[in-house]
Amino acid sequence: MAELISKKDFYDDPIGKDGALSSEMEKDAYMVFACRHKFCREVCPVYLQTRDEAHTSYGFHTSLLAVARGLEKMENLQETFTHCLECGACAIKCPNTLFGGDFYRYETTTPELVRKVRRDDAAAGRRPTQWKAVEEYVAQHEGYVSDQEALVSRWADGLPLADTADTVLFVDYFTATQGTEVPTLLVKVLKALGVKVGLWKTPGVTVGEQLETDADGWWKNAQANADGFRKAKIKTVVVLNPHDYTLMIKEYPKKVDTSGYQVIFVTDYLADLLAKRGAGRLKPVDKAVSYHDPCTINKQCGLNKSPGRS
Amino acid sequence: MAGRSQMYTGLGTPPEAAVVDKAIDRLKGAIGAEKVVTSMHGRAVRASCPAPFPLHIWEEHVPDIVVLPKTTEDVVAVVRIANELKIPIVPRAGASDLCDLVVPLKKGIVLDVKSMDQVIEIDEENMCVTVQPGVNMWKLNELLGPLGLIFPDDPAGYYNAAIGGRIGAGGWSLLGMGYGHIHENLISMEYVLPTGEVVWIGPGGGAKKIRKSSVGYRFKELFTNTSGTLGVCTQAVLELWPKAEVVAPAFFGFHSFPEAHHAADTLSKSGLRTLSGVFTFDERKVEFLRRDDEAWIPQPREIKAATGAVLYGTTAEVEGAKERMYQIFEHCGGMYLGNEISELDWASRHDRYHLAMHGRDQSGNVVLMSWHCEDAGLNSSEIVEVNRKWNAIAAKHLSLPENDGIFDCWGSFSYVNSPLKGRGDWLTEVDWGIAELELTPERWARWVDIKREISLVTLEHGGSISACHGGTRPGDVELAVREELKEGSYELMKKIKRLLDPNNIMNPNKYLLDEAYED
Ligand SMILES: Cc1cc2nc3c(=O)[nH]c(=O)nc-3n(C[C@H](O)[C@H](O)[C@H](O)COP(=O)(O)OP(=O)(O)OC[C@H]3O[C@@H](n4cnc5c(N)ncnc54)[C@H](O)[C@@H]3O)c2cc1C
Ligand code: SF4
Numbered sequence: 001m002a003e004l005i006s007k008k009d010f011y012d013d014p015i016g017k018d019g020a021l022s023s024e025m026e027k028d029a030y031m032v033f034a035c036r037h038k039f040c041r042e043v044c045p046v047y048l049q050t051r052d053e054a055h056t057s058y059g060f061h062t063s064l065l066a067v068a069r070g071l072e073k074m075e076n077l078q079e080t081f082t083h084c085l086e087c088g089a090c091a092i093k094c095p096n097t098l099f100g101g102d103f104y105r106y107e108t109t110t111p112e113l114v115r116k117v118r119r120d121d122a123a124a125g126r127r128p129t130q131w132k133a134v135e136e137y138v139a140q141h142e143g144y145v146s147d148q149e150a151l152v153s154r155w156a157d158g159l160p161l162a163d164t165a166d167t168v169l170f171v172d173y174f175t176a177t178q179g180t181e182v183p184t185l186l187v188k189v190l191k192a193l194g195v196k197v198g199l200w201k202t203p204g205v206t207v208g209e210q211l212e213t214d215a216d217g218w219w220k221n222a223q224a225n226a227d228g229f230r231k232a233k234i235k236t237v238v239v240l241n242p243h244d245y246t247l248m249i250k251e252y253p254k255k256v257d258t259s260g261y262q263v264i265f266v267t268d269y270l271a272d273l274l275a276k277r278g279a280g281r282l283k284p285v286d287k288a289v290s291y292h293d294p295c296t297i298n299k300q301c302g303l304n305k306s307p308g309r310s
Numbered sequence: 311m312a313g314r315s316q317m318y319t320g321l322g323t324p325p326e327a328a329v330v331d332k333a334i335d336r337l338k339g340a341i342g343a344e345k346v347v348t349s350m351h352g353r354a355v356r357a358s359c360p361a362p363f364p365l366h367i368w369e370e371h372v373p374d375i376v377v378l379p380k381t382t383e384d385v386v387a388v389v390r391i392a393n394e395l396k397i398p399i400v401p402r403a404g405a406s407d408l409c410d411l412v413v414p415l416k417k418g419i420v421l422d423v424k425s426m427d428q429v430i431e432i433d434e435e436n437m438c439v440t441v442q443p444g445v446n447m448w449k450l451n452e453l454l455g456p457l458g459l460i461f462p463d464d465p466a467g468y469y470n471a472a473i474g475g476r477i478g479a480g481g482w483s484l485l486g487m488g489y490g491h492i493h494e495n496l497i498s499m500e501y502v503l504p505t506g507e508v509v510w511i512g513p514g515g516g517a518k519k520i521r522k523s524s525v526g527y528r529f530k531e532l533f534t535n536t537s538g539t540l541g542v543c544t545q546a547v548l549e550l551w552p553k554a555e556v557v558a559p560a561f562f563g564f565h566s567f568p569e570a571h572h573a574a575d576t577l578s579k580s581g582l583r584t585l586s587g588v589f590t591f592d593e594r595k596v597e598f599l600r601r602d603d604e605a606w607i608p609q610p611r612e613i614k615a616a617t618g619a620v621l622y623g624t625t626a627e628v629e630g631a632k633e634r635m636y637q638i639f640e641h642c643g644g645m646y647l648g649n650e651i652s653e654l655d656w657a658s659r660h661d662r663y664h665l666a667m668h669g670r671d672q673s674g675n676v677v678l679m680s681w682h683c684e685d686a687g688l689n690s691s692e693i694v695e696v697n698r699k700w701n702a703i704a705a706k707h708l709s710l711p712e713n714d715g716i717f718d719c720w721g722s723f724s725y726v727n728s729p730l731k732g733r734g735d736w737l738t739e740v741d742w743g744i745a746e747l748e749l750t751p752e753r754w755a756r757w758v759d760i761k762r763e764i765s766l767v768t769l770e771h772g773g774s775i776s777a778c779h780g781g782t783r784p785g786d787v788e789l790a791v792r793e794e795l796k797e798g799s800y801e802l803m804k805k806i807k808r809l810l811d812p813n814n815i816m817n818p819n820k821y822l823l824d825e826a827y828e829d
Contacts, residue, residue, distance in 0.1 A: 027678060030747055034666035034680040036360035038406060038470040042446050051425040051444065052378065053405070054352050063351035071369060072350045080351065093469075095665045103602045104667045104676070 008109055011116040012254065014123055019067055019074040026068040031096055032061035032108055040090035040110075046083045055083035057090035057110040064117070078121050078128040086111035086208060088300045111300060112250075118212040131213070138210045153201050155180040159187045165198030167236040168229075172203050175241045183240055186266060193273060193280040197238065202228060206244040211251070222256045230260040237261055238269045242294035246301055265297060324417035325397045330374040333395050333419065337377055340387040345425075347376035356420045359407045361783060362682045362744040364754050371413050373400065373420040380425045382500060382508060382544040388421055389542065390506040392815045400817050401538035403443055403475030406467040408683045409780035411479055411537045415819045421542065423474045429453060430545065436519050437550045438497055443474025443543050459550045462489035465778075468660040477543050480535025482737055482778030484659060487578070487726040488586025488622050489551060493534050494729050497521055500545035501533055504811035508544070518547050532806070537780055538817040540810055554622040558632050559656035562644030563613030567592040568694045570615035571724065573642035575690050577619055578732025580638060582631045584623035588726045591616040592697055594704070595721025595741075601668065605651050617644060620656055664720070669743040671715035672708065679718055679743030684761060686768040687727055687777035690734035697722055699767045700740050707760055716753055717760065718743035727777050737777035740764065761785030769793050782820045791822050 010024040021029070032040075040057035041047050047056045054063065063080060066072040091097055094108035101107035121127070155176050161169070171183050190197060204221035211218040225248075229237055239245040245265045252258050264272075297303045325333070337346045347353065350372070357363075357371040374397075379385045392399045398418030405412050405422075414420060426442035429450065433439065434457060441450065448469050450461050464485040465471055471481070476492040477499065483491045497519060498512035510516055513530050515523030533540060564570040570590045578588045591599070593614045599606035619635055621628045636646070655662075669679025688696055704719035720741035727737040744757060762785045765775040774794060775781050781790030791800045804826035807814075814827050 027747070030678060031666050034678060034746065035664070036358065036363075036406075036680070037467065037663055038360075038404065039661065041404075042449055042469060051427060052347075052352075053422065053424065054347075054349075054355050059351075059355050062355040066351050066354040066368075069365065069368060071354050071372070076349060077351060080349075095661065095663055096667070098661055099663075100602065100665045100667045103604070106667065 008112065009254075011109075011112055014120045015074055015117075021064065021068040026065065028113070029061045029064040029068060031106075032058055032094065033065050035095055037095060039093045039095065040108075043089040043093045045085055045087060045089070050083060052083075054080050057094060057108060060084070060110060060113060060117075061108075064113075074117075074121070074124075075126055077117065078126055081114055081117045081121070082128050082130065084110070084114040086114055087295055089295065091300075092298070115208065115212055119215055122213050123215070134209055135213055138205075138207060138213060152176045152203060153199055155183060156187065156199050159184065160191055160196075161187060162196060162198040163201070164232055164234075165196060166234065167238060168198040168200040168232075168234050170200050170203055170225075170237050170239045170244065172206055172241050172244050174207075179241075182266065186240070186270070189270065189282065190273075192282050193277060195273060195277075200228075200234075200237070204228075206241075206247055208243060208247060211247070219255055222252050226252065226256045226258055226261075230257075234261050236269075237263045238266055239263055240266050242296045246296045249301060265303070267291075267293065267297075268303075325374060325395070329395050329397060333391060333397050334375055336391045336395070337375065337388060337419075340391060341377065341379060341384045345378045345380070345384065347378065352376055353420070356402060356405065356422060357413065359405055359410060359412045360681065361408045361410050361779075362680050362746060362757065363413075364749060365746045366749050366751065366754070371415070372417070373414045374417050376420045376422055378422050378425045382502065385421065385423075385426075385502045385542050385544050386506050386508060388419065389502055389504065389815075392419055393505060393813050396813050396815065398818045399538075399542075399815050401474065401478060401542050403472035403478065404446065404467070404470045405475070406470040407475060407479050407779060408685075409479075409776065409786075410783045411780055411817075411820065412475075415817075418815075418818075423542070424472065426474070426544065432457065432459075432550075433519070434459070434550075438519050438547050439550055440518075440545060440547045441473055442545060443477070444472050446470070446472050447476075454550065455553065458553050460553045461495065461548055462551050463492050463495055463548075464489075464660075466660055466663060473546050473548070474543050477534050477546060478536065478538050479778075479780060482725075482727065484589075484725065485586045485620075485622065486729050487588065487732060488584070488730070490549075490729040493530075495549040496530065496534065497547040497549060498530065499533070499543050499547065502542045502544055504541050504813070504816045535780075537782060537820045539807060539820050539823060541816060554628075555624045556628040557620065557622055557656075558628050559618060559620040559652045560632075560635060560639070561616055561618040561647040561652045561655060562639045563609065563647050564615045564617065564642075564644060565612060567615040567697055569643055570617045571690075571693050571697075573639055573644050574617045574619070574724070574726075575693075575732075575734065576642055577617075577635060577638045578726045579734065580634065580732075582621070582634060584621040584627045584631045585635070585732070586620055586622040588619045588732065589617070590724045591618075592701075592722040592724075594701060594719060595723060598668070598721045598741075601670070603662075605655060609647065609651075613645065613647070616647065618652070618655065664741065664743075668720060669718050669745065671718075675715075677715045677718070677743075677745055678747060680746045681720075682742040682744055682761075683739050683779065684742065684764050685737055685739040685776050685778050686765070687774035688736050688738050688768065688771060689773070690736060692771035692773065693724060693736055693738060696738065696767055696771050696773070700764055703760065703763050703767070704740075704742075707756075713756065716745045716748055717757065758785040762789065765789050787822055 038058050044056050088111050091108045091110045097107035204225040248263045353372050398416045400414045400420050402412045402420050402422045424444040426444040428442045430440040462485050464483045481492045501511050511529045511533050514528045515525035574588050574590045621631050664681035666678040669677040671677050722740045724736045724738040726732045728735040765786045768775050775786050807823045808826040
């Protein structure tokens with residue numbers, strides 16, 4: 001895995017109730033304001049819809065700088081900060097990342113910034129309109145995991161997956177219910193390669209929305225996942241959802257003991273296997289195939305060598 | 311107004327609170343509340359452009375209201391209300407201008423045209439496209455590419471600028487030598503005048519897609535490059551070109567800037583029709599790039615300056631021209647820098663721009679700085695001497711202890727300036743860094759003095775103080791109107807401004823045009 005740049009631990013310090021920004025936060029906001037090239041704009045899926053400059057990486061950073069400079073108050077920013085999908089497209093297009101990131105080990109990290117502001121808002125008891133809908137969404141999926149364990153592994157019925165193994169697949173509720181093609185195909189490929197893996201049947205909630213609304217609950221789930229892997233003596237956790245993977249490698253190490261097991265994204269895992277063992281009984285296909293890496297792997301984790309390898 | 315800075319001369323009084331409130335109500339009623347922004351941060355993010363901004367007086371430039379029109383009718387409604395209430399309007403497109411063109415000098419309404427983003431018609435047969443002013447060139451070319459066409463306006467700010475701002479700023483294109491700049495690629499346009507009338511402006515005549523007509527006056531010249539002071543462009547018919555089959559860039563190193571300039575100038579006048587851009591990097595720029603640019607750090611130390619050129623055209627044309635281009639560079643003492651740097655540096659021409667970390671104090675420590683680009687139009691005969699004087703200005707000011715860590719000089723690029731051919735006419739820019747977070751009124755004043763010194767050199771050498779950005783910043787605006795435009799142009803500008811904008815609502819006091827109303 002590529003070394004992660006600019007972890008920005010200062011995002012963990014909540015912005016005070018009085019809205020005062022630390023000097024690190026002010027400089028971080030200034031870095032994007034200083035550029036003002038706004039290359040972040042036409043790449044942003046939200047801006048492409050709203051055409052509102054405030055709903056962009058430049059807009060978020062500049063609004064925060066306005067708070068730091070006493071022009072604006074944190075409590076007025078909530079609605080604006082709902083306009084982000086945390087995709088990371090802007091962060092990678094920003095000259096700070098593109099031309100300075102590697103050299104200075106400092107990059108623009110809009111999704112983390114947005115998450116931080118939302119988290120701080122939630123902690124300060126501030127809720128934008130429509131927030132109820134987000135909370136309901138998280139609660140619904142919490143329900144899936146705690147009450148309906150079977151649902152999370154139903155996709156694997158009849159597939160050759162052990163209950164425990166050195167290597168387990170971490171298939172979250174979303175992938176298990178709405179994105180079953182990838183895990184199903186993966187299991188078939190593994191079978192053809194003669195590789196035995198298990199399925200982790202109690203994946204604790206990983207969704208970023210919970211980290212924003214109910215950080216304590218999210219960290220409890222993170223702890224439970226990590227403890228669970230260790231207790232079951234799992235060595236490798238193969239993660240299928242790129243958002244889970246991003247959070248597991250970028251957020252977990254901040255507060256959770258992640259020793260004893262390694263986390264690997266599914267394409268890296270497959271690529272490693274194929275490199276080590278060859279294609280086995282897999283049949284070659286005489287077709288040109290293109291592969292699109294999930295954007296977060298590149299944009300948020302810095303894994304940008306084909307296919308998503310460090 | 312108490313505490314108002316001396317940033318601009320002739321600054322008038324911003325609108326009264328009661329007028330602003332009335333305007334908000336009227337605007338909401340006329341174009342819909344969802345298109346009227348009043349939050350402080352929604353307005354604060356629209357106070358500046360990428361030119362160094364006096365952060366210490368940010369509040370003074372925060373507009374009172376932002377409107378987000380979608381149609382010509384919306385724009386007309388806003389202009390009519392502003393006229394009635396005598397409240398300023400500042401048009402804002404990509405907001406990437408480098409000359410404070412979109413900075414509201416007297417607050418008022420920012421008219422942000424980004425939601426006017428429709429491509430109205432692509433006319434392949436007549437090789438033109440009709441767009442609203444909020445369309446960005448990159449996005450437009452994404453649509454045109456599959457048709458084998460391009461809109462060739464290619465500024466370094468390609469990803470952020472929009473058509474309205476290109477027309478408003480009268481911009482210059484990196485491919486201008488081959489394809490022309492925005493002016494050559496604008497056929498005609500719809501314009502809302504400061505009093506709210508809608509007119510169609512072409513190269514003479516009323517036909518929208520005819521490039522040359524002898525009917526009527528040629529208003530197109532007048533209404534491009536007006537910095538939003540004469541109204542709002544609401545539609546534009548633009549030229550389309552066939553997409554080049556081949557793009558061939560080449561970069562050569564030289565022992566000194568004069569050598570690099572000689573090679574570039576020789577090539578630019580060679581008559582090669584596919585030559586679409588020629589440019590140079592001076593010694594300070596190459597040193598600057600060696601600070602943190604992975605492509606330039608490993609270049610041998612004997613490379614002190616560089617020249618690049620790019621050919622666009624059919625395979626047959628470019629292959630022949632390439633050989634000739636290499637011969638000319640080599641004959642002038644150039645050392646080929648390799649395919650990788652040639653292709654990648656050209657490919658990253660829109661991206662490689664400035665980031666705050668480039669700034670250094672005199673001991674070489676990183677200081678966060680913002681980019682200032684001072685560009686000038688200069689004849690070939692003057693370039694080397696102007697470059698020497700600009701470097702001397704940098705050396706003098708940077709050696710002063712009070713400027714250490716506040717200013718930095720990042721060297722100079724030059725490019726062929728004349729559209730469609732090389733004619734010994736260059737755009738030269740010198741880039742500076744400014745520690746905006748550390749600005750105080752004194753430091754800002756020192757900065758304005760430095761800028762003035764740089765522009766004075768340009769004027770001494772018979773140049774124009776800006777080939778692409780405009781002359782409306784403190785430090786250049788006085789020189790622009792009192793020196794460069796002194797032979798009658800400025801007087802004419804004032805007459806036209808007053809005639810078309812009787813209430814002085816359109817981007818007031820850019821080019822000190824409040825003076826037009828002083829009697
Ligand atoms: C990284 C970078 C590189 C750059 N490189 C170049 C370059 O190579 N060449 C170049 O020419 N410039 C360059 N610029 C400057 C800038 O991109 C140009 O000035 C561009 O034309 C501005 O377009 P915009 O859409 O951002 O306009 P804005 O900054 O929004 O506006 C520019 C002017 O046009 C007026 N205006 C906006 N919309 C309208 C309208 N609809 N009707 C009437 N007036 C209007 C505004 O009031 C303002 O006066 C660069 C800027 C950056 C940040
Ligand atoms: S992270 Fe994605 S959605 Fe959010 S501001 Fe950046 S580009 Fe837009």
